[in-house]
Amino acid sequence: MTDRLDVVAIGNALVDVLSHESPEFLAAHQLTPGAMELIDTERAELLYAAMGPAVEISGGSAANTLVGVTSFGGSAAFIGRVADDELGAVFGHDIRAAGVEFLAKPAVDGEPSGRCLIMVTPDAQRTMNTYLGASAQLGPADVDTDLVARAQVLYLEGYLWDEPEAKEAYRLAARRAHDAGNRVAFTLSDSFCVDRHRHEFLDLVASEVDVLFANEAEITALFEVDDFDDALQRVQHHCEIAALTRSERGAVIVARDEVHVVDATRVGDVVDTTGAGDQFAAGFLFGLTHGYDLGTAAHLGALAAGEVISHLGARPATSLAALAGPLLDR
Amino acid sequence: MTDRLDVVAIGNALVDVLSHESPEFLAAHQLTPGAMELIDTERAELLYAAMGPAVEISGGSAANTLVGVTSFGGSAAFIGRVADDELGAVFGHDIRAAGVEFLAKPAVDGEPSGRCLIMVTPDAQRTMNTYLGASAQLGPADVDTDLVARAQVLYLEGYLWDEPEAKEAYRLAARRAHDAGNRVAFTLSDSFCVDRHRHEFLDLVASEVDVLFANEAEITALFEVDDFDDALQRVQHHCEIAALTRSERGAVIVARDEVHVVDATRVGDVVDTTGAGDQFAAGFLFGLTHGYDLGTAAHLGALAAGEVISHLGARPATSLAALAGPLLDR
Numbered sequence: 001m002t003d004r005l006d007v008v009a010i011g012n013a014l015v016d017v018l019s020h021e022s023p024e025f026l027a028a029h030q031l032t033p034g035a036m037e038l039i040d041t042e043r044a045e046l047l048y049a050a051m052g053p054a055v056e057i058s059g060g061s062a063a064n065t066l067v068g069v070t071s072f073g074g075s076a077a078f079i080g081r082v083a084d085d086e087l088g089a090v091f092g093h094d095i096r097a098a099g100v101e102f103l104a105k106p107a108v109d110g111e112p113s114g115r116c117l118i119m120v121t122p123d124a125q126r127t128m129n130t131y132l133g134a135s136a137q138l139g140p141a142d143v144d145t146d147l148v149a150r151a152q153v154l155y156l157e158g159y160l161w162d163e164p165e166a167k168e169a170y171r172l173a174a175r176r177a178h179d180a181g182n183r184v185a186f187t188l189s190d191s192f193c194v195d196r197h198r199h200e201f202l203d204l205v206a207s208e209v210d211v212l213f214a215n216e217a218e219i220t221a222l223f224e225v226d227d228f229d230d231a232l233q234r235v236q237h238h239c240e241i242a243a244l245t246r247s248e249r250g251a252v253i254v255a256r257d258e259v260h261v262v263d264a265t266r267v268g269d270v271v272d273t274t275g276a277g278d279q280f281a282a283g284f285l286f287g288l289t290h291g292y293d294l295g296t297a298a299h300l301g302a303l304a305a306g307e308v309i310s311h312l313g314a315r316p317a318t319s320l321a322a323l324a325g326p327l328l329d330r
Numbered sequence: 331m332t333d334r335l336d337v338v339a340i341g342n343a344l345v346d347v348l349s350h351e352s353p354e355f356l357a358a359h360q361l362t363p364g365a366m367e368l369i370d371t372e373r374a375e376l377l378y379a380a381m382g383p384a385v386e387i388s389g390g391s392a393a394n395t396l397v398g399v400t401s402f403g404g405s406a407a408f409i410g411r412v413a414d415d416e417l418g419a420v421f422g423h424d425i426r427a428a429g430v431e432f433l434a435k436p437a438v439d440g441e442p443s444g445r446c447l448i449m450v451t452p453d454a455q456r457t458m459n460t461y462l463g464a465s466a467q468l469g470p471a472d473v474d475t476d477l478v479a480r481a482q483v484l485y486l487e488g489y490l491w492d493e494p495e496a497k498e499a500y501r502l503a504a505r506r507a508h509d510a511g512n513r514v515a516f517t518l519s520d521s522f523c524v525d526r527h528r529h530e531f532l533d534l535v536a537s538e539v540d541v542l543f544a545n546e547a548e549i550t551a552l553f554e555v556d557d558f559d560d561a562l563q564r565v566q567h568h569c570e571i572a573a574l575t576r577s578e579r580g581a582v583i584v585a586r587d588e589v590h591v592v593d594a595t596r597v598g599d600v601v602d603t604t605g606a607g608d609q610f611a612a613g614f615l616f617g618l619t620h621g622y623d624l625g626t627a628a629h630l631g632a633l634a635a636g637e638v639i640s641h642l643g644a645r646p647a648t649s650l651a652a653l654a655g656p657l658l659d660r
Binding site for chain 2: 019048049051052053054055056057058067085086087090093094095097098112313315
């Protein structure tokens with residue numbers, strides 16, 4: 001079938017606004033280092049006014065993952081919501097230019113397009129402040145179920161759980177994916193997000209999610225345990241595949257009886273950790289949808305994560321297919 | 331006087347939209363490598379749709395120079411025109427966040443804010459396509475003459491000569507600056523720009539300009555000579571100070587009986603030459619307005635140019651004052 005896709009994702013359509021700031025800046029504005037916080041218009045204006053000169057680069061967690069998938073040579077489509085404004089046009093241009101199918105028409109009324117104010121500190125850590133805008137108004141009507149049916153994997157980000165309508169969109173899409181015999185992948189997104197939605201996330205992981213992505217903070221938050229190994233034990237009985245990332249300690253893939261441990265891959269100096277998890281998911285999903293074993297898929301994830309943290313922005317700056325080279329030859 | 335400024339500039343208020351493209355891309359779209367071309371809405375839409383994923387960074391030649399001046403620790407103000415839209419807000423935020431005074435209110439009707447579509451090729455060369463938009467509608471009413479009077483140097487970019495109203499704005503500002511006993515500095519901007527306005531530029535340089543900035547292509551185009559040395563002979567009798575840049579061959583400063591030759595300064599690998607001339611002007615103007623000799627001013631210019639070509643974008647990514655360090659100690 002020519003129009004079969006590797007991955008379709010539903011996520012927030014955001015443009016990242018990145019500046020370099022000091023730890024003192026974070027403290028002065030009551031920002032939790034490394035966290036993602038949802039902000040309203042007033043707070044967005046206040047923080048933006050306080051930020052230093054910035055760079056705008058398209059972002060959005062699931063959207064970043066799809067761009068990584070196409071950079072490896074895979075096929076992908078995005079479902080998300082932008083307004084008919086300049087940032088919406090920027091988002092649409094960039095994701096399409098990366099080869100991701102994105103057909104949704106910009107919304108002509110309602111909130112402006114979403115943006116994420118990201119402060120990068122000298123330790124390369126990013127602190128994110130998301131004004132969802134038009135993205136928060138995503139609902140079941142935005143879900144193209146035919147598109148969902150076409151993809152081997154439906155990828156969903158936990159971030160959108162903050163909006164009831166978006167949740168309905170997710171549920172609809174997940175049903176359609178399973179009906180079509182496809183897999184559902186889910187990322188826990190952020191430990192604070194997990195805290196807000198723990199019970200629902202536990203249900204989801206147990207009942208609907210085939211492939212779970214989480215970092216150490218997120219997976220321990222989900223099971224309310226202190227220790228990564230405890231979380232690992234718990235997750236093994238909860239879903240088909242769990243891909244757990246541990247920053248510079250690499251990643252652990254758990255799948256029923258298999259456990260794969262992979263090291264982090266260093267591509268260059270660490271400049272900005274924004275998008276590390278998104279790109280790990282990209283490499284892993286590319287591997288999974290192209291018949292690679294779980295260990296190789298995890299290596300591809302680690303490579304993509306290593307690349308993206310070597311520069312500003314959450315999307316690859318080079319061809320991941322070229323970077324992966326021999327890893328892709330079988 | 332506490333409100334005395336080092337430099338005030340009038341220029342195009344633009345946001346740069348940068349992508350990496352191949353030489354074949356330039357050829358396919360009839361683009362002249364390294365040139366700046368003015369484009370209309372239709373061409374802007376066509377080129378943007380064809381470009382790869384991009385990054386948005388505030389630009390505008392004279393605006394970039396002012397940000398360089400403040401990065402050295404100088405004081406600066408900008409006169410330019412943006413619309414009341416998201417790119418206008420981005421431009422305003424970034425220049426103010428860099429410490430440049432920019433008080434103009436965004437225009438509520440007319441064209442959208444200007445942008446410059448920049449293709450960076452693997453040789454680090456940039457090819458620019460400017461949609462001026464709101465910026466082209468700058469006129470004498472936009473010139474705050476009190477602000478002009480406050481600055482030691484009024485800096486004008488040749489680019490705006492393409493618009494009759496902007497030219498009037500420039501003439502008004504230049505008169506005010508000279509009446510107040512200040513210097514007028516001018517950059518030829520681009521050799522194609524020089525071709526369009528040669529006679530007027532020759533008049534300007536002979537009659538109004540105290541400090542002239544030009545690169546090799548621009549100064550030879552101005553005097554219609556093939557040889558840089560011939561151009562140098564000619565310019566020596568035309569204005570007080572001429573700062574002539576020659577890419578990797580450094581710069582030559584000509585001032586009546588003085589000639590200073592400075593080498594290019596290498597700060598890192600050459601990634602993107604966008605802004606090299608703008609930042610040379612920044613360092614030179616900072617030096618000039620802070621009592622440094624012409625040779626040191628040229629060294630500061632070479633340093634700022636070396637920094638800006640080591641990364642994507644036309645504004646400094648680090649403190650130029652810190653980078654200059656010992657050069658600033660006398």
